[in-house]
Amino acid sequence: MRTKLSKMLGNSAVASFSSSILAIVVGLIFGLLILLFSNPSQAFQGFGTILLGGLQDGLAGMGNVIYFAVPIIMTGLSVGFAFKTGLFNIGASGQFTVGTFVAIYIGVNWTWLPGYSHWIVALFAAALAGALWGFVPGILKAVANVNEVISSIIMNYIGMYLTNMLIVKTVFDQLKNQTLPVAASAQIPKWGIDKIFPYRSVNGAILIVIFVVFIMYIVINKTTFGFELKACGKNPNASKYAGINAKKNIVLSMVIAGAISGLGGALFYLSGAGKYMQVQDIIAIEGFNGIPVALLGLSNPIGILFAGLFIGYITVGGFNLQSFDFAPQVIDIIIAAIIYFSAFALVFKNLLGRVGKKLAKREDEKDE
Amino acid sequence: MEYVIEMNNITKEFTGIIANDNITLQVKKGEVHALLGENGAGKSTLMSVLFGLYQPEKGEIKINGKSVNINNPNDANALGIGMVHQHFKLVHNFTVLESIVLGRETTKNGFLKKDDARKKVMELSQKYKLMVDPDEYISDITVGMQQRVEILKMLYCDNNILIFDEPTAVLTPQEIDELMKIMKQLVSEGKSIIFITHKLNEIKEVADRCTVLRKGKYIGTIDVESASKEEMSEMMVGRKVSFAVEKQEQNLGEVVFEVKDLTIKSKHTSKNAVSDVSFKVRKGEIVCIAGIDGNGQSELVYGLTGLTHIDCGNVFINGKDITKESIRKRCKDGMAHIPEDRHKDGLVLDYTLKENLVLQTYYLPKYQNHGFIKFNEVREFARKLIDQYDIRSGQDEDSLVRDMSGGNQQKAIVAREIDRNPEIIIAVQPTRGLDVGAIEYIHKQLVAQRDAGKGVLLVSLELDEVMNVSDRILVMYEGEIVGDLDPNQTTVQELGLYMSGSKRSVKNEN
Structure with missing residues (x-):
């Protein structure tokens, strides 16, 4: 028992965790500096509000945190999964967008589906659409060695404009310049989550997210498929030498990453929170926010879950900052600064390693 | 002083x-x-x-x-x-x-x-x-x-x-x-x-x-x-080392590995990197490909092992044509490969030793069940190999291979390849950068495989190794095999002449 515990606490896990925490602290300090710069008199009050985050409104506030965390955990998982295979999935936004559209389309139109299966079909279709959007960069990389960063950025734009076009043609509410509301049967069940967190937007989506985290953890760490994916990510040459089909794994990895992002879009928009897709030329921010979430979580599914919750927490804190006299842009900047500093977790991990060695050395010298 | x-x-x-x-x-x-x-x-x-x-x-x-x-x-x-x-x-x-x-x-x-x-x-x-x-x-x-x-x-x-x-x-x-x-x-x-x-x-x-x-x-x-x-x-x-490699009486068997008219185009020039190469390896024989670095040996091995595309020619194991087969199939057919660059090709440096030891075999029923890796079996297998081949590292099977010394990394590869019980072992400069003890050890392993009736194809740049270990020497010069020599009837000087292209005994059909 003891050896197991000490192994678990063995340097790598602890270093990973503490480096993420350190990254967050530095991000927060930077946020405080911006606050001091823009409005010194209310800076500390404002900072307190950010730190209080979702807790300001008690459990309801936490419900809000969960609502905002769901999509970025999913895109974070998507980016993190592709990282394991050595791929940078910057196309999570496009996958998220097409997933969202397909979910809404089915939610609005396929009302002939039996009620209990309506939302399930919508989720699956969204995952499928996201998978398709991941498949294209994957197959291009595998067959023609096209850099996945470039092709998935292109897919982001194709996804966005195609979605805009299809919304206008199919599920458009002209008065409000947004999508039509989805049928009630297409909304994700609450499963009692709304009882714990009394907030209208919260629903069972978080349980589905936790389920995906669990599956991904198992796949990466326990299966031959995960073994292959990681081998391809760590050394593509040796994987080829060992007879692992790297091309198949690149495609599969992107397909799965895409499916997770697409599912994320559906989970966010089928929440019955009064959230609608709008026709605008902006690439979905949730996709990009998945990158810092994956980095802060060090590509570990469980790490990503908590990283996403943290960033949701800070985001809600940012909303509450509006009650002070800060320019709205400043709030955005602070939140963005905190999020992106958090992405330096890896840098801090290396730094911590070095500091640890120095400390150990000093202790040794003292002992003598 | x-x-x-x-x-x-x-x-x-x-x-x-x-x-x-x-x-x-x-x-x-x-x-x-x-x-x-x-x-x-x-x-x-x-x-x-x-x-x-x-x-x-x-x-x-x-x-x-x-x-x-x-x-x-x-x-x-x-x-x-x-x-x-x-x-x-x-x-x-x-x-x-x-x-x-x-x-x-x-x-x-x-x-x-x-x-x-x-x-x-x-x-x-x-x-x-x-x-x-x-x-x-x-x-x-x-x-x-x-x-x-x-x-x-x-x-x-x-x-x-x-x-x-x-x-x-x-x-x-x-x-x-x-x-x-x-x-x-x-x-x-x-x-x-x-x-x-x-x-x-x-x-x-x-x-x-x-x-x-x-x-x-x-x-x-x-x-x-x-x-x-x-x-x-x-x-x-810390003990006496024999520089001579001890070998048993040769016991030649059937042809286990055959290469026919193999040609591979060079990636950099218009010339062929490997040009019309044919040879056979019999059971119980160590065939050595000698030559100065860059005369097509690397390309030849990459072609034989399936890592690059072959432009022309065929490769057989036990008479079965494997020219078009995937690397995994070749592996199953009994080909083992100790690669030239162990960091680039042979190992996933950021995987642990036990993971590297099952790099080609993780998918076998012995190590997985419905896609789930049997970690206990993998660990047991790794411990067995570590014992048997004396692979030393800081944390045994859980050590990162990156943290191991070069000699032990090579031992891990040799252990993994030999333990698969292959028909033919293709070893490319297996002793490069290793010390006397490790070299002696790896030579012993190769000879033991030969004595057990396996075919060994050794590609080496070290003349000592070529002369001591091999049963037959093929000299490669500019992508062609220019000499087929018996180590007991040739000298290092003669070998040098072949290697520098001043002499050839295998007729050139072009």
Whole structure:
């Protein structure tokens, strides 16, 4: 028992965790500096509000945190999964967008589906659409060695404009310049989550997210498929030498990453929170926010879950900052600064390693 | 006695391992001092301490009689200590001159002043007979030339104490001779050299004194003149080492591996990298492909093992055509491959030892159940191999392969490949960069496979290895097989003629 515990606490896990925490602290300090710069008199009050985050409104506030965390955990998982295979999935936004559209389309139109299966079909279709959007960069990389960063950025734009076009043609509410509301049967069940967190937007989506985290953890760490994916990510040459089909794994990895992002879009928009897709030329921010979430979580599914919750927490804190006299842009900047500093977790991990060695050395010298 | 370097009673510990245990190294001015030891004996650690990369737990370092503290490589440079690393640290799209002055650029108002630098480099090059063309690009010059650039870089920084970390591992025999001359020239000009190696011939040729390390401990310092090779290797390994490879009477069986009219186009030129190569390997036979580096051996192996595309020709295992088969299928058909570059191809360095040991077999029912890896079986299997092949590492099967010594990494590959019980083993320079003990071990394993009735195809650049281990020698020159020789009826000189293309006995059909 003891050896197991000490192994678990063995340097790598602890270093990973503490480096993420350190990254967050530095991000927060930077946020405080911006606050001091823009409005010194209310800076500390404002900072307190950010730190209080979702807790300001008690459990309801936490419900809000969960609502905002769901999509970025999913895109974070998507980016993190592709990282394991050595791929940078910057196309999570496009996958998220097409997933969202397909979910809404089915939610609005396929009302002939039996009620209990309506939302399930919508989720699956969204995952499928996201998978398709991941498949294209994957197959291009595998067959023609096209850099996945470039092709998935292109897919982001194709996804966005195609979605805009299809919304206008199919599920458009002209008065409000947004999508039509989805049928009630297409909304994700609450499963009692709304009882714990009394907030209208919260629903069972978080349980589905936790389920995906669990599956991904198992796949990466326990299966031959995960073994292959990681081998391809760590050394593509040796994987080829060992007879692992790297091309198949690149495609599969992107397909799965895409499916997770697409599912994320559906989970966010089928929440019955009064959230609608709008026709605008902006690439979905949730996709990009998945990158810092994956980095802060060090590509570990469980790490990503908590990283996403943290960033949701800070985001809600940012909303509450509006009650002070800060320019709205400043709030955005602070939140963005905190999020992106958090992405330096890896840098801090290396730094911590070095500091640890120095400390150990000093202790040794003292002992003598 | 005056010493330029004194490292007294150095102790350096890593978690779980004492890399240097009370080691003393004293280098006189103007001598070549060899540092001899097996892989993992602590040579590199000791030099890293001297170079300021590690801080020792105990001991003191004196340079020119003065006690010093070396905290980083810059301190070392300031004290006149320079190092030629085993893997050169050069920028490939820089010219020779730019590479030499890199980090020590002479500037005027922020602009580079190359003329002064060029003058100094040319003077040094003349003085030490290190001929280089300062305007060639690093990517265009040979490995031997690159090494000269590294040496010039040290001299350019006015270093007086030069460390050579296994400098001959990457050189051809001719280049090695050149290097030896250069080293003699350097010491005659008053420089001092620490020469890290495990090649006894080279020590005999060039070194004045030799310090031997074994398993992190100081064994002794000897005068090279008065010591025999056998004595030195015994000090290094801790037991008597046989240089001759013991083989049983050959028991030839059927053809196990056949290559027919194999042609592979070169990626860089219009010529064929491998041109119309045919040969057979029988059961119980070690066939060696000899030749100077870059004559198509690497491409041939890549083609045979399925890592690159074959343009023309066929490959058979036990009569079965495997030309078009995937790497995994070849693996199942009984092909084992000990690759030339173990870091690039042979291992996933950031995987643990146990994961690397099942790199090709993780998918077999023995190690997985419905896609879930059976970690206990994998661990047991790894422990078995670690025991059987004496693979040493800090945390046994859970060690990261990156943290293991080169010799043990190679042992892991050999263990993995042989344990699959293959029909044919393709071993490419399996002993490159390894010490005497490990070389002896790997040769023994290959011979044991031969005696067990397997086919072995050995690709080697080392003439000693070619002559001692093989049953038959094929010489490759410019992508063709130009000689099919019996090691008992040929000489190294004759082999050299074939290798340089001056002689051929296999008829050329073109």
